[in-house]
Amino acid sequence: MCNPEADHREGSLRGPFMVVEFDHMKAARRFYEADAYAAARHFRERAAETDLLLVEGIA
Numbered sequence: 001m002c003n004p005e006a007d008h009r010e011g012s013l014r015g016p017f018m019v020v021e022f023d024h025m026k027a028a029r030r031f032y033e034a035d036a037y038a039a040a041r042h043f044r045e046r047a048a049e050t051d052l053l054l055v056e057g058i059a
Contacts, residue, residue, distance in 0.1 A: 011051030
């Protein structure tokens with residue numbers, strides 16, 4: 001059994017989940033922190049309450 005490291009970025013971690021897979025944790029963090037995603041994130045945050053957790057090692 002693995003004990004994944006989690007990087008809690010947003011929200012209170014309640015409700016339904018959607019999983020988006022990246023090749024590795026560094027790629028997920030790079031996407032989340034990218035300037036290109038910042039504008040989209042701004043609109044997402046205004047339109048919805050989001051829980052966001054980056055987790056490594058979940059398959």
